[in-house]
Structures are given as C-alpha cells and as structure tokens.
Amino acid sequence: MKQSEGTEVMREIAQAVREGAMAYLRQQYKVVGIVFVVLCVIFLIMAFGLNAQNKVVPFAFLTGGFFSGLCGFLGMKTATNASARTTCAAMEGLNSGLRIAFRAGAVMGLVVVGFALLDIAGWFLILYYLFPKIFPGFLGTNPLPQITVIMLSFGMGASTQALFARVGGGIYTKAADVGADLVGKVEAGIPEDDPRNPAVIADNVGDNVGDVAGMGADLYESYAGSILATAALGVAAVAAKDHGNIALQLKYLSAPMIIAGIGVILSILGIYMVRTKEGATMRQLMGSLNLGINGSAIGIAICSIPVLWILDLPNRWQIWGAIVAGLAAGLIIGKVTEIFTSHDYEPTRGIARQAETGPATVIIEGIAVVMESTAIPVLTIIVAVAVSFYLPGGATDTLMGLYGVGIAAVGMLATLGITLATDAYGPIADNAGANAQMSELDPNVRQRTDQLDALGNTTAATGKGFAIGSAALTALALLAAYLEEVRYGLIHMADKTQLDIPGEGMVDTVKVSITQFMSYYNVTLMNPKVLIGLFIGSAMAFYFCALTMKAVGRAAGAMVQEVRRQFRxxxxxxxxxxxxxxxxxxxxxxxxxxxxxxxxxxxAIIVPVIVGLVFNVAGVLGLLAGGLATGFVLAVMMANAGGAWDNAKKYIEGGEYGGKGSDNHNATIVGDTVGDPFKDTSGPSLNILIKLMSMVSVVFAGLIAKYGDVIGNLLGMG
Structure with missing residues (x-):
C-alpha cells in the first residue's frame, strides 16, 4: 500500500475495478447469508428437536463460513489495491512488478492459513478446556472422539461458502470475459483490455472474484478439512485399541495442526525468496516461483522430523513417510500441470500449431492434450495414497492407514501460504496489464505485464491442479471420517451401543472397526445401493459441470447483447x-x-442428504466414491484445458505463427473462449463439489444413522 498507484487515469481505472469487486462481494454475501440462516435453522432443529445432531454443530458451522468469507474479502481488497501498483512498479522493471503482485497474492495465502488455524485451535480450546468446566459430563469421560467429530462440522460452513464463492465468481468472470472477447476482440477487432470495450472493467473485476476470493475459499476448506479429518482419524485409530489413552490420542490429534503451523512460517520465508531479473524468460520466471515453493516444501519435510520425534508417536517414521508422499504428490502434480499448460513446452505449442487449420483443430488438439494430461496426476495420487496408507500400517490397521492418507493431504497443503500466493498473483498481474493498456502507457510496460500475466496463467493452472490433488486426498480422508460420524450418530442419536455384525454377533459400537462397518451396512459392489450411489456420484460431476457451463453461456449472452447495444x-x-x-x-x-x-x-447440498435417507450409509459411500473418482479426473482435464488454450493464444501473440491479429491468432481466441468456463468455472468448482458432498454427509451423518433404516424400510429397501 506504500507503493504508488501511478497517474490519475491509472488510479481511476483501479478504483472502478475496486468498486465493482466490492459491490459483487456485498451482493454475494447477502445471498449466501440467507442460505446460511436456512441451514443453521435446519441444524438447530436436528440438534434440539430431532436429537440427530450435536448441539454445538450449528455454531461451529457458522464460524467456518464466517472465516472463509472474511478471507475472500481481505484477499479481494488486497488484490484490487495491488493491480495499479503492480503496473506502476512494472515501469521500473520486471522484478519490481513481480514482487508487488506476488506479495499481494501472498496476503490471500496467509489469511487463509491463519484464519483456518485460528478457527481450529479456537474450537479445540473451547471444547477441550472450557466446556467440561461449564457443562460437566457433556462430552463424556473421554471428550476427544466427540470433539473431533464436532469440529469436522465447521468444515461444511467453509465448504458451503467456498462453493458459492467459486461458482458465483466463476460465472461472473467468464460471463464478462467471454462477452469482452467475442464482441471486442473478434467482432470489433479492438485489442484486449481496450478502454473502448464496455465489458473491460467487468472482465477485470471477474478475474478477482474468481481467482482470488473463489480460490481462497476453495483452499480454505481443503486446508481445514484435511487437518480436521486427520485429527478425527488419529483419535479414532487410538480409541479403537485403547479408548482411555487420551495422551496418545492428543498426540495424533495435534500432529497435523503443528505441521500446518510450521508450514505458515516456511511459507513466509518462501515468499521472500521469490525474485527475478530483467528480461527473464517464462521458464526463468517460473523457476523464481518454484524456488520459493520447493524451498518451503523441503522445509516441511525436514521440520516434520523433530515434530514427530518430540510427539513420540509410535510409528513416527512411517507417518513422516506419508507426509513426504503428500508433499511429493503436490510438487509432481504442479510440475505436470506446468508442462501441459505452459507455452514453454511442446503440448501447448502443439495446440498453437493447429491454428493453421482453424479453430476446430485447435479445440480437437486441446481436448486430446488435456485428456492425456490426466494420466500422471491420477497415477501420482494412486502412489501417494498407496504409500501413505500402507506405510503407517494400513494393511493391519485401516484407521491408522487412513490417518496416513489424511496427514499426506496435510503435508501437501502445509505450504498453502505460498502455493495460494502463486495463484492469487495471477489476476493481479492480469489486471496490471489491463491497467497499462487502458492508461495507454509505454508498450514496454505492457510487455512486462504480459510476461507476468502469462506466468500467472501457468501458476493459476498449477494452483488449480494442486487444489484438485489436495481435494482428492482430503475427500478420501473425509470418506473415513464420515464413518466416525456415523459411529457417533449410532451411539448418541440412535442409541445403538451394540451392532449385530454378520458372522460375528453383537459388538460394542465404540469398538466396531471400519471392516465391520462395511459388513454391517453391506458396503460391497454386489449391493445395488452402493452401485446406485456410485452412478449418482459420477453423474453429479457431469451434471454439475453442465449447469455451471450453461450458466456461463446465459450470463455471457446477456453481456454480449449489452456490449453490442452500446457499440450500435x-x-x-x-x-x-x-x-x-x-x-x-x-x-x-x-x-x-x-x-x-x-x-x-x-x-450439491441436497443430493447427499436424499441419497442417505433413501439408500442409507451404503448409498452415501457409493455417492462419495463415485463423485471423487469421476470428479477428480474431470476437474484435472477441465482446469488444464483452459490453461493450455489460453497460453497457446499467448504463444501466438508473442510473434509465433503470425502474431496478433492473424487468422491463427483468431483461431486460438476461439479455443481460449471455449476454455474459459472450463478452467475458471466448472473445473475449479468440481473439487469443492467433491469435498462439499463429503462434508454434507459428515454433518448429516447423525440424521442418516437415526432415520436411514426407517425411510429405506418404508420404500421396501430394508
């Protein structure tokens, strides 16, 4: 904020974007506020009327949503204040512009991890130390299993806020972007970000509401969800063997929180490592960012060793291996995304070459490239899950294996402070370029901001790949945490202290293993309820994408008509x-x-509840598994598609295959326009869909445990 915003014209443009962004946020928070009030009333009825929910959950739900929304507001405010300052700094040189934009993006990264840890630590301290004094016996003799399942519920508040932020922001930004591109660049033939384009300010506002507020809310819930699910699984794994060993349960509970806390410090150090030289190539600029990210990741791997040693976990080295697996998976997915979306590499250059035969082949080649790009991220997640599950002893202790998967997700997200900074940096650089164009500054300034913007496209794609990968691991951990919520619901809401396990007889519910739960609810592929859930989950991913892409089409249509009207x-x-x-x-x-x-x-909120009430726990597990498997691959494909088409266009704009204004350039503009809702609306929203369905299932687990059998029997599916 100490830096100059430049000329009067630059300040006016920046102010217009700020006002538009804040107007959008105010309107969005009004709509989301109504949804939160309705959901909170439902949770209060479940808790105090139906006794199908813990009485603390409605309040934990609200804090999750509040802090997620606050992060979006602070990140948006910083980003819109930084764009003109980045333009002004770019007048001095490339490094000055990079540092302003990146450190402004770092605000988004650091408020996300800061508020998430504040919310988690605050609830834990209240429930563990304050509640037993005010309400003796409320949480029983060993409060930790109940505390962890209650804390999981605030993740639904964060997930709900995140989905509205991501979907709303994605629709906004792409409606403005498509409208501005189709009428401005293609029909009117004016340059990108030309001040004569009526949609140009809306386009700049959209960059911020989509990739700053939306991405921040998205990764807030991944970050919080991974820590909370891991803590719940750690407590459950120890409690299954020795329910009274509170000391060991506390160690497994605190490990993910401490590692995440150390990650904040290392992210700050990594942020200060990011710098570059004048005239840097795209690969050198990416190397500058990777230096900070990789440095932070290596720091987490090293610092985790003394943490696990001091906590004196029985399987500390195996847990450390799981953390390293998560870190490695995050770095690999990021690098693969860079290779398939950056125009420094062959895949994107291959798309640009296809422009010589028109837009159809640009789209065909792009789809083929991004379908191919899903293979390595999927294999990476497979290896990460296998290593993190079996290394801590998952072959003999399923809960401990799943704890390993959860802490791998924590490892991947531990450096979120800097990883999210690389994503939030993108729209700031994009807005800086628009400001330079609209203010009619020296072409050298626009050239520097274009370099930063091209880098931002790659980092945005990398950030989305990272977010999707972390969503896959987090959702898998939440899948197991869901069963712990079901256990809690059976004991405390349905009064089922014993379960009749097929072939084993009556077993205390508190001691039932995950394998026994699978047997009790008949969770096998031969159970039609599981298969129905799988199909619904898979279809949800595609149907959700269809809804969001159609929404972009309708909103963009209105924008196109308005821009045409003004020109006419x-x-x-x-x-x-x-x-x-x-x-x-x-x-x-x-x-x-x-x-x-x-x-x-x-x-996304209603379907898991209906599936649970009709098809019980077996149907919900099928739904979550189908949504996770299909949604993950589809999300990777869509996020990479938009990034690759966008950078193919920028490669041609750099002077290759005809340069700006050529037929080849126009062909890649079509590909870029098709890819816009892929990468900024539907793709990024999918990973929230995966986690939100898991979180909704977790929060409504008590209701399903109590009434799932009743409704199923009424429908003849007992």
Missing part, C-alpha cells in the same frame, strides 16, 4: 469521443452470477 447505439465509443457505460456491464455480470449460482450449489 453509441458510435462515439469506437471513435474515443464518448466513454462506455462500464457500470451497466458490471451490474449484468453481478446479477447473472447471483441468479445462476443458486441451483448448482443447492443440488
């Missing part, structure tokens, strides 16, 4: 004799996003 009715705009009505385009995108985000978001 106000010919002075193209002659630079009158100013476009930017505010009207901002209002159209805001209204369209708010209207269109409601249906996809509500479906």
């Amino acid at each position: 009715e106000r010919p002075g705009i193209m002659k630079r004799e009158e100013k476009p009505d930017y505010a009207r385009c901002v209002a159209i995108s805001t209204a369209g996003a708010q209207r269109e985000m409601i249906l996809p978001s509500l479906i």
Whole structure:
C-alpha cells in the first residue's frame, strides 16, 4: 500500500475495478447469508428437536463460513489495491512488478492459513478446556472422539461458502470475459483490455472474484478439512485399541495442526525468496516461483522430523513417510500441470500449431492434450495414497492407514501460504496489464505485464491442479471420517451401543472397526445401493459441470447483447469521443452470477442428504466414491484445458505463427473462449463439489444413522 498507484487515469481505472469487486462481494454475501440462516435453522432443529445432531454443530458451522468469507474479502481488497501498483512498479522493471503482485497474492495465502488455524485451535480450546468446566459430563469421560467429530462440522460452513464463492465468481468472470472477447476482440477487432470495450472493467473485476476470493475459499476448506479429518482419524485409530489413552490420542490429534503451523512460517520465508531479473524468460520466471515453493516444501519435510520425534508417536517414521508422499504428490502434480499448460513446452505449442487449420483443430488438439494430461496426476495420487496408507500400517490397521492418507493431504497443503500466493498473483498481474493498456502507457510496460500475466496463467493452472490433488486426498480422508460420524450418530442419536455384525454377533459400537462397518451396512459392489450411489456420484460431476457451463453461456449472452447495444447505439465509443457505460456491464455480470449460482450449489447440498435417507450409509459411500473418482479426473482435464488454450493464444501473440491479429491468432481466441468456463468455472468448482458432498454427509451423518433404516424400510429397501 506504500507503493504508488501511478497517474490519475491509472488510479481511476483501479478504483472502478475496486468498486465493482466490492459491490459483487456485498451482493454475494447477502445471498449466501440467507442460505446460511436456512441451514443453521435446519441444524438447530436436528440438534434440539430431532436429537440427530450435536448441539454445538450449528455454531461451529457458522464460524467456518464466517472465516472463509472474511478471507475472500481481505484477499479481494488486497488484490484490487495491488493491480495499479503492480503496473506502476512494472515501469521500473520486471522484478519490481513481480514482487508487488506476488506479495499481494501472498496476503490471500496467509489469511487463509491463519484464519483456518485460528478457527481450529479456537474450537479445540473451547471444547477441550472450557466446556467440561461449564457443562460437566457433556462430552463424556473421554471428550476427544466427540470433539473431533464436532469440529469436522465447521468444515461444511467453509465448504458451503467456498462453493458459492467459486461458482458465483466463476460465472461472473467468464460471463464478462467471454462477452469482452467475442464482441471486442473478434467482432470489433479492438485489442484486449481496450478502454473502448464496455465489458473491460467487468472482465477485470471477474478475474478477482474468481481467482482470488473463489480460490481462497476453495483452499480454505481443503486446508481445514484435511487437518480436521486427520485429527478425527488419529483419535479414532487410538480409541479403537485403547479408548482411555487420551495422551496418545492428543498426540495424533495435534500432529497435523503443528505441521500446518510450521508450514505458515516456511511459507513466509518462501515468499521472500521469490525474485527475478530483467528480461527473464517464462521458464526463468517460473523457476523464481518454484524456488520459493520447493524451498518451503523441503522445509516441511525436514521440520516434520523433530515434530514427530518430540510427539513420540509410535510409528513416527512411517507417518513422516506419508507426509513426504503428500508433499511429493503436490510438487509432481504442479510440475505436470506446468508442462501441459505452459507455452514453454511442446503440448501447448502443439495446440498453437493447429491454428493453421482453424479453430476446430485447435479445440480437437486441446481436448486430446488435456485428456492425456490426466494420466500422471491420477497415477501420482494412486502412489501417494498407496504409500501413505500402507506405510503407517494400513494393511493391519485401516484407521491408522487412513490417518496416513489424511496427514499426506496435510503435508501437501502445509505450504498453502505460498502455493495460494502463486495463484492469487495471477489476476493481479492480469489486471496490471489491463491497467497499462487502458492508461495507454509505454508498450514496454505492457510487455512486462504480459510476461507476468502469462506466468500467472501457468501458476493459476498449477494452483488449480494442486487444489484438485489436495481435494482428492482430503475427500478420501473425509470418506473415513464420515464413518466416525456415523459411529457417533449410532451411539448418541440412535442409541445403538451394540451392532449385530454378520458372522460375528453383537459388538460394542465404540469398538466396531471400519471392516465391520462395511459388513454391517453391506458396503460391497454386489449391493445395488452402493452401485446406485456410485452412478449418482459420477453423474453429479457431469451434471454439475453442465449447469455451471450453461450458466456461463446465459450470463455471457446477456453481456454480449449489452456490449453490442452500446457499440450500435453509441458510435462515439469506437471513435474515443464518448466513454462506455462500464457500470451497466458490471451490474449484468453481478446479477447473472447471483441468479445462476443458486441451483448448482443447492443440488450439491441436497443430493447427499436424499441419497442417505433413501439408500442409507451404503448409498452415501457409493455417492462419495463415485463423485471423487469421476470428479477428480474431470476437474484435472477441465482446469488444464483452459490453461493450455489460453497460453497457446499467448504463444501466438508473442510473434509465433503470425502474431496478433492473424487468422491463427483468431483461431486460438476461439479455443481460449471455449476454455474459459472450463478452467475458471466448472473445473475449479468440481473439487469443492467433491469435498462439499463429503462434508454434507459428515454433518448429516447423525440424521442418516437415526432415520436411514426407517425411510429405506418404508420404500421396501430394508
């Protein structure tokens, strides 16, 4: 904030973007606030009326949503303040612009990890130290199993906020972007970010609401969810063998929190390592960012050793191996995403070459490349899951193996402070370039901001790949945490202290293993309920994408009509004799996003509850498994597609295959426009869908445990 915003024109443009961004956020928080009030009332009825929910859950749910929303607000405020300052710094040199943009992006990364840890630590201290004094006996003699399942519920607040932020932000940004590109660049033939384009301010606002507020809320819930699920699994793994060993349970509970805390410090150190030299190539710029990210990741691997040693965990070295597996998986997925989306590498250059035969072949080649790009991330997650599950002893102790998977997710996300900074940096650099263009600065300034923007496209794709990979590991840990919530619901809501396990007889519910749960609920592929759940989960991923992409199409259609209207009715705009009505385009995108985000978001919340009530626990597990497997691969493909098409266009703009304004360039603009909702709306929203369905299942587990059998029997599916 101490840096200059530049000329009067630069400040005016930045102020217009700030006002549009804050107007959007205010409107979104009003809609989300209504949804939160309704959900909170439902949780209060479940807790105090139906006795199908712990009475603390409604309040934990609210804090998760509040802190997630607060992170989005602070990140957005910083990003919109940084864009003109980045442009001004780019007048001095490339390194100055990079440092301003990246450190502004780091604010988003650091508030996410800071508030998530504050929320987790705050609830733990209240429930473990304060509650037993105020409400003696409320949490029983060993409160830790109950505390961990209660704390998991605030993850649903974060997930709900994240989905609205991601879907709404994604629809907004792509409606504005598509409208600006189709009418401005393709029809009117004016440059990108030309001040004559009425949608240009809305486009700049959209970059921030999608990739700053949306991505921040997304990774907030991944970060919190991985820590909470791992803590719950650690407590459950020890409790299954020795329910009274609170000291050991506390050690497994605190390990992910401490590792995440150390990650914050290492992220700050990594942020200060990011710098570059004038005239740097794309690969050198990416190397500057990777230096900070890789340095932080290596620091986590090293610092985890004394943490696990001091905690004196019985299987400390195996747990450390799981953490390293998670870290390695995050780095590999990031690198693979870079290779398939950066124009420094052959896949994206191959897409650019196809422009010589038109937009159809650009799209065909792009789809083929990104389908191919899913293979290594999937194999990476497979290896990470196998290592982190079997290394801590998953072959003989399923819960401990799943704890390993959870702590691998924590390891991957431990450096989120800097990883998220690389993603939030992207829209700041993009806005900086727009400011340079609209302010008609020296072409050298735009050239530097274009370098930073091209890097931002790659880091955004890398960040999305990282977010999707972490979502896969987190969702797998939440799948197991769901069964712990079911155990809690059976004991405390359904009064089932013993379960009749087929072939074994009556077993105390508190001692039932995951294998015995599978047997009790008949979770096998021969059970139609599981298969039905699998199909519904798989279909949800595609149907959700269809809803969000159609929403972008409708909102973009309204934007296209408005831009055309202004060009038609106000010919002075193209002659630079009158100013476009930017505010009207901002209002159209805001209204369209708010209207269109409601249906996809509500479906993600409602479907797991209906599946649970009709098909019981077996159906829910099928739903979550189908959504995870299909959603993960589809999300990787869609996120990479948009990044590859965008950078193929930028490769041609750099002077290859005809340069700006050529037929080849126009062909890649079509590919870029198709890819916009892929990478900024549907793809990123999928990983929230995966986790939100898991979180909804977790929070409604008590209701399913108590009433799932009743409704199933009424429908003849007992």
